Amino acid sequence: xxxxKVLNDILNKNKAWSLDMxxxxxxxxxxxxxxxxxxxxxxxxxxxxxxxxxxxxxxPGDIFVHRNIANVVAESDESLNSVLEYALFYLKVKLVVxxxxxxxxxxxxxxxxxxxxxxxxxxxxxxxxELKELEKANPKHEELVEAHTxxxxxxxxxxxxxxxxxxxxxxxxxxxxxxxxxxxKLKKLQ
Ligand SMILES: [Zn+2]
Numbered sequence: 386x387x388x389x390k391v392l393n394d395i396l397n398k399n400k401a402w403s404l405d406m407x408x409x410x411x412x413x414x415x416x417x418x419x420x421x422x423x424x425x426x427x428x429x430x431x432x433x434x435x436x437x438x439x440x441x442x443x444x445p446g447d448i449f450v451h452r453n454i455a456n457v458v459a460e461s462d463e464s465l466n467s468v469l470e471y472a473l474f475y476l477k478v479k480l481v482v483x484x485x486x487x488x489x490x491x492x493x494x495x496x497x498x499x500x501x502x503x504x505x506x507x508x509x510x511x512x513x514x515e516l517k518e519l520e521k522a523n524p525k526h527e528e529l530v531e532a533h534t535x536x537x538x539x540x541x542x543x544x545x546x547x548x549x550x551x552x553x554x555x556x557x558x559x560x561x562x563x564x565x566x567x568x569x570k571l572k573k574l575q
Pocket of ligand 1: 430431432454455488490492
């Protein structure tokens with residue numbers, strides 16, 4: 386069966402990877418076995434082309450990650466809220482990244498006139514509302530993605546958990562990045 390092949394591929398690749406790690410990077414595994422102390426929280430899109438660890442050549446233990454469709458920051462998202470609490474108050478990360486990406490299906494879906502399944506519709510409707518004004522100017526998809534990602538960073542900076550964290554740690558930094566799946570490049574949004 387096809388599914389079994391996919392699973393076997395995953396397990397076989399992991400076997401090779403763990404063998405290599407044990408041989409060439411056992412100190413990292415030893416460190417990882419004791420716990421984590423990442424300096425970065427990454428809020429990104431669930432898109433399979435944007436894996437934060439891989440595209441930044443990070444090591445296991447470097448980045449604490451929250452991903453959802455279209456890297457949305459919403460105070461109503463309890464999964465995000467618990468990730469924020471844990472990353473900011475327990476792990477005490479120094480940097481929070483909100484990463485959007487070009488060719489984002491979530492942003493495209495939000496601005497299309499199509500109707501999707503109920504949970505997807507509910508998730509992407511706020512994106513459409515936030516981009517309503519900009520959309521009138523008939524912008525390129527890239528501009529919409531950038532504006533959407535800035536909107537999420539803006540909401541993050543006003544998030545009650547982040548505000549509380551900033552009182553404890555005014556040094557906490559937040560940044561919006563854009564990833565281009567076609568070039569593999571990340572850039573910082575001003
Ligand atoms: Zn996306």
